[in-house]
Amino acid sequence: SNVEAGMLFGIPLRGTHSHAFVSSFMSLDEITDKALRSCNGSDTCEDFVKLVQTWLSKLQRTNSFRGVFGDTNQSELAAFTSYALAFPDNFLALVDTYDVMRSGIPNFCAVALALSDLGYKPAGIRLDSGDLAYLSCEARRFFCSVEKEFGVPGFGKMTITASNDLNEETLDALNKQGHEVDAFGIGTYLVTCYAQAALGCVFKLVEINKQPRIKLSEDVAKVSIPCKKRCYRLYGREGYPLVDIMTGGNEPPPKVAERILCRHPFNESKRAYVVPQRVEELLKCYWPGSSGKARENLPPLKEIRSRCIQQLDQMRSDHMRRLNPTPYKVSVTAKLYDFIHFLWLNEAPVGELE
Amino acid sequence: SNVEAGMLFGIPLRGTHSHAFVSSFMSLDEITDKALRSCNGSDTCEDFVKLVQTWLSKLQRTNSFRGVFGDTNQSELAAFTSYALAFPDNFLALVDTYDVMRSGIPNFCAVALALSDLGYKPAGIRLDSGDLAYLSCEARRFFCSVEKEFGVPGFGKMTITASNDLNEETLDALNKQGHEVDAFGIGTYLVTCYAQAALGCVFKLVEINKQPRIKLSEDVAKVSIPCKKRCYRLYGREGYPLVDIMTGGNEPPPKVAERILCRHPFNESKRAYVVPQRVEELLKCYWPGSSGKARENLPPLKEIRSRCIQQLDQMRSDHMRRLNPTPYKVSVTAKLYDFIHFLWLNEAPVGELE
Known part of the structure; x- marks a missing residue:
């Protein structure tokens, strides 16, 4: 329905892949088309998968990430790599399919760093479950460490999007807790107007044949105000x-x-x-x-x-x-x-x- | 939308007039077509308006109603009379436009008694505001008094319908208070599923190419169950x-x-x-x-x-x-x-x- 609204009313659409996309992969072997042209078109990386793997190893071997993560989920890494190959200009990854800090974030960084090598600017991550305030802060720290460790300017400012049944209350609570979220994805509560599922409109007669009419009620707020x-x-x-x-x-x-x-x-x-x-x-x-x-x-x-x-x-x-x-x-x-x-x-x- | 649902799916429809219908009248003079055939068609009452007025006077003069009501609202009496002339077989009156006990109920009874004289069975009243439990009990008492006073069998069992943004909570509260409501009219909360404006359906992959897949989550209840x-x-x-x-x-x-x-x-x-x-x-x-x-x-x-x-x-x-x-x-x-x-x-x- 959101996509159709975008089509009908020219509302700009942004998005990412599904959890099912991530879990549909088993391993990096499934990726057959491994070549990726650089952003300016001047160069082609013949094995982008290899480049991603190299970055993941670098991340794993780096002192500051020791203890944060070990082996990441290969299904997820394959999904992110495949997605980046298809949308190198718009690589936004959903990082909570298996484990945000131990798998999603490191896998994302490996792919994002490989994309950066080819001149692309990764779009960021989306958190869709868990403690959004905590995870956003941890993710930010991780991104800042990557920026420092590998000298990739701006990597620390990577966009963090949060979703997961957000409404006014949860936004309020997140803002009070403190977080590092740059963008909130609000779907259900926006589209359905959850907090007030029906607009209580009633019609009351105020005038007929130039005669003003009134409706009374024990509840004064419901007395109608007569006249045109x-x-x-x-x-x-x-x-x-x-x-x-x-x-x-x-x-x-x-x-x-x-x-x-x-x-x-x-x-x-x-x-x-x-x-x-x-x-x-x-x-x-x-x-x-x-x-x-x-x-x-x-x-x-x-x-x-x-x-x-x-x-x-x-x-x-x-x-x-x-x-x-x-x-x-x-x-x-x-x-x-x-x-x-x-x-x-x-x-x-x-x-x-x- | 309810009426269309009735048309499309053959759902039986019942209803009554609006508050605006009541307040659209000014006085009994506006009713020009005053004749009403009796229920079995054998007889015609040439001035149904007069018959209604006679019954209202009888009610007013009766000892047991002294102090309950004085002059009733003539706009409402005209509306009820007009509605009864149009739908003598299905006279269901909305009685809370001006004052339920001082106007709506006595006016309804005057018209209902006039209809009974012609062999029709009035359908009842609808309460759409105020203290529904209290008003239904008072209305029932009034109907029973009418039955006793004028010897109209079954008048005490007149159907009392209640509406006004009813949902599970209000029904529960009404049932705990005790009431004399025979039927509840539930609109908004039924049609919009107010308490849960959106059905939280998500799709997760469980198997692809005969390979079972799983989605993990910190929240165990959200871990998907793999396999077909x-x-x-x-x-x-x-x-x-x-x-x-x-x-x-x-x-x-x-x-x-x-x-x-x-x-x-x-x-x-x-x-x-x-x-x-x-x-x-x-x-x-x-x-x-x-x-x-x-x-x-x-x-x-x-x-x-x-x-x-x-x-x-x-x-x-x-x-x-x-x-x-x-x-x-x-x-x-x-x-x-x-x-x-x-x-x-x-x-x-x-x-x-x-």
């Missing part, structure tokens, strides 16, 4: 949105530098005067139905995306923090407030006490 | 499934009344001899790929559904309880156990200590 309305975002001096305000359809819009009373729709005592520095009308009509109203064209996906990012960027940070965010206020004009409560009293049955 | 396998469910004397067992593809299947050793795939000490009274092969091949293996036809949806219900029914109840269920065991044969661990040691790199 307009909605505005009021911005303050510092550029942050201060409050949104709903007005009756026929009320004049809020004006810049003009004081307006914003009322909580249901709580009498909650109100504030606001002098907006900027006023943005929020409601757009993309489906006029049979109203005869002008229909705005839906902007392209890219514009919707950048508007969304921009809207999030301009919110005051305390509205956006993960823990106990300040609720962003949505208010009504004094006139609309009075009308809501008039209609409410009109429709709510009066209790009978004897 | 078969899978059997072993049933005990009482008809419950005891354990599932995986065997290597070439091992003989477990036999009824024959003792077989079932081993935990990774925990050496967890094992048990089982004498199955019935053996069911679980793995079916619906997608043979290029294996040339026979492909079984996917059974129709109805059969899959009844198989699923039957499988759940035959599970031992302690496997199925909501809190701390007994885990159902999946085991391997002794031969497969040995092979997994042989391959594991083969692929896992050996640590280096100095």
Whole structure:
């Protein structure tokens, strides 16, 4: 589905191989086509497999790696080598099929160093299981040692990507622990919106035949706000949105530098005067139905995306923090407030006490 | 989407009107077509609206309802009356648009009693907000009082349906509180599988070119079980499934009344001899790929559904309880156990200590 989304919407795709690709190999003997042209095309390494093996031996014999790993898994080494032969420009290796530190990382380094010999820049590794914070730090240390040991500039800065059912909580926890991850791969939780599997949209009638209508509820937050309305975002001096305000359809819009009373729709005592520095009308009509109203064209996906990012960027940070965010206020004009409560009293049955 | 599912798969549909339908009315004057034929067609009530009003007055004047409600919402009464005129055979009213006990229930009863006069059996009410347990009990009391007061047999047994984002937790809580709900309407949580928005399926390679392959992990539960396998469910004397067992593809299947050793795939000490009274092969091949293996036809949806219900029914109840269920065991044969661990040691790199 992600690949199809990339195709349909031009979203750039990156990726690596599967665990199954790694375990599908048995040994380096399976690789028949061993030649690899150098990055600039000037030269050809006739036996890239041999070059990889040479690098692995060098790594094994190096003092600083003694005790970190011994013999690595040959199935994995064959898979990485084969993958590098096919995608020398984009060698990103999944290193947790057998054992990250004892096999995946050393095998990756052997192949990456061989690629470097031919002028290629390896893309990095992906960690998909285990203690991602710890493993990323260990991997970084290993890469830095390789850079120092063999004088390969930039090898220590190798990209480390982490995945494995990541969501907001795990990212938060990883950031608190400290890690060396450069990129996070987020799939399931992004695509399915796991934390809120359904968007709780309901439709309520607000006006029919020019008559405003209301729906009541014991839960005040569920009382519907009657009338055809307009909605505005009021911005303050510092550029942050201060409050949104709903007005009756026929009320004049809020004006810049003009004081307006914003009322909580249901709580009498909650109100504030606001002098907006900027006023943005929020409601757009993309489906006029049979109203005869002008229909705005839906902007392209890219514009919707950048508007969304921009809207999030301009919110005051305390509205956006993960823990106990300040609720962003949505208010009504004094006139609309009075009308809501008039209609409410009109429709709510009066209790009978004897 | 539910309606379309009903169309496509022949799922029986039930439903009622929306809150917007209720609030779209202003008063009884809006109803122009007031005549309703009696259920058996023998008679016609020329002014059903009047009949409803008469019943509402009777209810209001009755001693036992004094103090429960006064004037009800006329918008709602008009909506219910109009709905009953359109669907006299299927009058199910959503009673929480304004106030359940002071308006929705009395209005419903007035219309339901008028329908009963013409020989129709009202379908009942739906509660979609508020304290469902409390409101259902109050509604039941009201219905029973109506039955007694006006001698309408069965009115006390009126169907009470509850909805409003119901899921397993809320159903559990309602059942613990005690309620008078006859039917639950479950939408969002059923259709979206809210509690688990994505089914975490992954593919791992178990065999390639007749060579078994394994994927290791620090988390033992994620180590893949190599080889092409078969899978059997072993049933005990009482008809419950005891354990599932995986065997290597070439091992003989477990036999009824024959003792077989079932081993935990990774925990050496967890094992048990089982004498199955019935053996069911679980793995079916619906997608043979290029294996040339026979492909079984996917059974129709109805059969899959009844198989699923039957499988759940035959599970031992302690496997199925909501809190701390007994885990159902999946085991391997002794031969497969040995092979997994042989391959594991083969692929896992050996640590280096100095």
